[in-house]
Amino acid sequence: ALKFMKKLMKRHGPARTITTDGLRSCKAAMKELGNTEKQEIGCWANNRVENSHLPFRRRERAMLRFRQMKTLQKFSSVHAAFHNHFNQDRHLISRETYKAQRSAAMAEWQTLAA
Known part of the structure; x- marks a missing residue:
């Protein structure tokens, strides 16, 4: 945590406030830097930070099952391609557009898999 905060302060300068979670490493790093008052x-101050990590955390949970880094990397590369191909922002588009994009993605995937 200390190394990370030093790098941030070097790159972006001093901050008015720093939102962290309750880990002891963050508290110790802030104490060493002299930013304990900042x-x-x-309870909910860190929600925005934690929610930005959700896709990473989801992928991390899947990775716990792997014993070797090579198989993990192989899975991640295939999963990323598959997920990016089929992941459509359903809440942003109409049903007809979503269905058309989904069927086009499926057809393209079937030609790639064949």
Whole structure:
């Protein structure tokens, strides 16, 4: 945490407030940097930060089952291609557009798989 915060402060300069979770490493790093009064720890203060990590955390959970890094990397590359191909923002488009894009993606995937 200390190394990360030093790098951030070097790149972006001093911050007015720093929102962290309740980990001891963050508290110790803030104490060493002399920013304890700038640290914000609250029940919902860290939600935006944690929610930005959700796709990474989902992929991380799938990776726990792998014993070797090589098989993990192989799975990740295939999964990323498949997920990016079929992941459509359903909530942003109409049903007809979604169905057309989904069938086009499936047809393209079947030609690639054949």
